[in-house]
Amino acid sequence: MSYEIRLHDLSKIYPDGTVALGGVSFICPRSACTTLVGPSGSGKTTILKIISGLLDASGGTVSFDDRVMTHLPPEKRNIGMVFQSYALFPNMTVLENVEFGLLVRKVSAADRRRRALEALESVQIAPLAQRRIRQLSGGQQQRVALARAIVFQPDILLLDEPLSALDAKIRQELRGELAASLRQFKITAVYVTHDQEEAMALGDQVVVMDHGKIMQIGTPFEVYARPANEFVARFIGTANLYDVEIQRSANAHFHIRLGFSEVSVAEDTFRQRWPGVAGGSAQLMCRPQDVSIAELSNAHARIRISSLLFLGDRIRITGETENGKTMRFEAHNTTKISVGDVVPIRLDLDCIHIIPVAD
Amino acid sequence: MHSPRDGQGVAAAAAGVAHPALGVATPAAKTRRPISLWLVFCALSSLLLLFMIIAPLIVCLWGSFTTLKVMGAGSERGAGWEQVTTSRDEEKAESQSAAASVDLGVFAKGARNIAGSVTTFWYQYVWEVYGGTLHLSLMLAVISICICIVLGVLGGYALVRYTFFGKNLIEEMILLPLSLPGIAVAVALIETYGVLRGSWVIILFGHLLYTLPFMMQSVTNTLRSFDFVTLEQAASSMGAGPWQRLRYILLPNLKHAIIVGSLLVFAISLGEFNASFLLNTPFNQTFPAALYDSYTNDSFQVSSAATCIFMFIVIPALMAMQLIGGKEMRDIGGA
Numbered sequence A: 001m002s003y004e005i006r007l008h009d010l011s012k013i014y015p016d017g018t019v020a021l022g023g024v025s026f027i028c029p030r031s032a033c034t035t036l037v038g039p040s041g042s043g044k045t046t047i048l049k050i051i052s053g054l055l056d057a058s059g060g061t062v063s064f065d066d067r068v069m070t071h072l073p074p075e076k077r078n079i080g081m082v083f084q085s086y087a088l089f090p091n092m093t094v095l096e097n098v099e100f101g102l103l104v105r106k107v108s109a110a111d112r113r114r115r116a117l118e119a120l121e122s123v124q125i126a127p128l129a130q131r132r133i134r135q136l137s138g139g140q141q142q143r144v145a146l147a148r149a150i151v152f153q154p155d156i157l158l159l160d161e162p163l164s165a166l167d168a169k170i171r172q173e174l175r176g177e178l179a180a181s182l183r184q185f186k187i188t189a190v191y192v193t194h195d196q197e198e199a200m201a202l203g204d205q206v207v208v209m210d211h212g213k214i215m216q217i218g219t220p221f222e223v224y225a226r227p228a229n230e231f232v233a234r235f236i237g238t239a240n241l242y243d244v245e246i247q248r249s250a251n252a253h254f255h256i257r258l259g260f261s262e263v264s265v266a267e268d269t270f271r272q273r274w275p276g277v278a279g280g281s282a283q284l285m286c287r288p289q290d291v292s293i294a295e296l297s298n299a300h301a302r303i304r305i306s307s308l309l310f311l312g313d314r315i316r317i318t319g320e321t322e323n324g325k326t327m328r329f330e331a332h333n334t335t336k337i338s339v340g341d342v343v344p345i346r347l348d349l350d351c352i353h354i355i356p357v358a359d
Numbered sequence B: 001m002h003s004p005r006d007g008q009g010v011a012a013a014a015a016g017v018a019h020p021a022l023g024v025a026t027p028a029a030k031t032r033r034p035i036s037l038w039l040v041f042c043a044l045s046s047l048l049l050l051f052m053i054i055a056p057l058i059v060c061l062w063g064s065f066t067t068l069k070v071m072g073a074g075s076e077r078g079a080g081w082e083q084v085t086t087s088r089d090e091e092k093a094e095s096q097s098a099a100a101s102v103d104l105g106v107f108a109k110g111a112r113n114i115a116g117s118v119t120t121f122w123y124q125y126v127w128e129v130y131g132g133t134l135h136l137s138l139m140l141a142v143i144s145i146c147i148c149i150v151l152g153v154l155g156g157y158a159l160v161r162y163t164f165f166g167k168n169l170i171e172e173m174i175l176l177p178l179s180l181p182g183i184a185v186a187v188a189l190i191e192t193y194g195v196l197r198g199s200w201v202i203i204l205f206g207h208l209l210y211t212l213p214f215m216m217q218s219v220t221n222t223l224r225s226f227d228f229v230t231l232e233q234a235a236s237s238m239g240a241g242p243w244q245r246l247r248y249i250l251l252p253n254l255k256h257a258i259i260v261g262s263l264l265v266f267a268i269s270l271g272e273f274n275a276s277f278l279l280n281t282p283f284n285q286t287f288p289a290a291l292y293d294s295y296t297n298d299s300f301q302v303s304s305a306a307t308c309i310f311m312f313i314v315i316p317a318l319m320a321m322q323l324i325g326g327k328e329m330r331d332i333g334g335a
């Protein structure tokens, strides 16, 4: 059985006065993975601990479907949890660790063993069942932690930065495996990470947080391509952001003045894509891959190149606009350019995004 | 497996075979020099250890098995020896039933007439005279261990797990007795619990003041050496209630800390002299206090035997402690 997690107006003030959460509400859909992403200290772990019951909220409610869980201790919530440090029991073998959730549920010894081995099988480390915890590598510990959390078929799976303790290569590998596992389990999962790529790769829904508040909730595509505010635009991926003045012109177009250039978008398209933006001051966001080197005749601006970074398949270019604004964009790795060149560029108008100015 | 140094030695030897003419002695000498320094250092420290600890032990051991004849005249300490043992006999006779008392006067006279050079007479003597105090000491040590386990685990848990007002003060208070002279502790205890004077309970109090800090330290060190708060959170997220967490997580992980702490408590309680000496009366005399009596009143052989009995009990405890301490490091992986 899996539930939808409903968080309503959660707040948390720690005894020392730190406001870790200031009124957070959202729903984690049933059988889907919701990723919570934000810089360190934004309150992600706090939310996870409140969902699990390890921490009491200062205000607000947690419910699984219609069951209010707010005051239930963690052991009564039937949740599986993977900790950042894995928190495997050093006094037990791998198998005993995985059996633990079944042991406290009074499952018979034979059943325990069978189900624990199945779980270890599903994370591909059954041969290590008799090892002690300290004999495992970081990646193996991560798998044990996952097996241990799902073996008793919890209603909800909570993961707190499960990959952050691993080195980059293993992290990449396990991210893919974890994504596959989560899909396969069909369990309501909440996955905390400070890595925006991980958040987008694993989440059906991404919740972006900062300073104990929600900055945006959306699909990975939405938070990446249509950030709701400057924070999200800067935190998720790399963004060029420019202050712009928007004016409706007589010929049913919106003119967007960037200071170093001007682009226009048909009124219908503009209203459909940015219904909240009326005109006046706003911000324009374009991602590096939305900017390309163009023919002079249809260029939007000229950029003086200040640095080049060879990334293998492409070159990451940083340059300056005529009015001194920074622009980052990319070019194919065969492009012949060097620092100091002035190149004409064009924005992909289908991909730019307008962010209303916060009041 | 070869250590890197062995490897070097092998390489040097190989070089020696290959180029006998090229002054092979130099690399060989280079590899040998640190070893010989090391040997000298080892020898010196062993000698020091021998003189400081082992030599007195050997002398005690020897003395405890030898007869007066071997020791020669004058080894029998003081003319009052017979008298003292006799008066001790009378004292005992007062406090215990006459039937249970041993005729120590006869014992003492018998001592002079033991034939041969090796005897276990002194051990019998110590057993007869000081057996009661040894029994009391062992009892106090065992009770101290039990109380220290309960208080040490509960208290150590509370200190590590929770933050509360006065926590630092409590931690300091627990350590305080260690830095107080035994006499101060004894006087304070007598002033406060005067009614208990003459009962073993007051000595137990004294022992607890000196032993609890060690159990506490052993427990809190272990609790702090792994992120045990998170372990407990993990257990409760997996459905374990408070008792299951205690049984499956806390106690198993504290097992070695408790064993090591208990052995420390045992060794300290058994050997505690300062406070016990001031707190003891003829009715609640501990073995170390009795040892003092035997040093001042009895012959060298008697005190040697008493010391040896003491060692036979304490040394195995210390060895067990070392064994278990090493095993703990291997099992948990040094956290």
Ligand SMILES: Nc1ncnc2c1ncn2[C@@H]1O[C@H](COP(=O)(O)OP(=O)(O)O)[C@@H](O)[C@H]1O
Residues within 6 Å of the ligand: A014, A015, A016, A018, A019, A020, A038, A039, A040, A041, A042, A043, A044, A045, A046, A047
């Ligand atoms: N036990 C605590 N006592 C006081 N402040 C805390 C405690 N735990 C976390 N905080 C603070 O609450 C905020 C949110 O923390 P946390 O939820 O751990 O953030 P994240 O997981 O997003 O890095 C941070 O400012 C952190 O310093």
Ligand SMILES: [Mg+2]
Residues within 6 Å of the ligand: A044, A045, A046
């Ligand atoms: Mg965190």
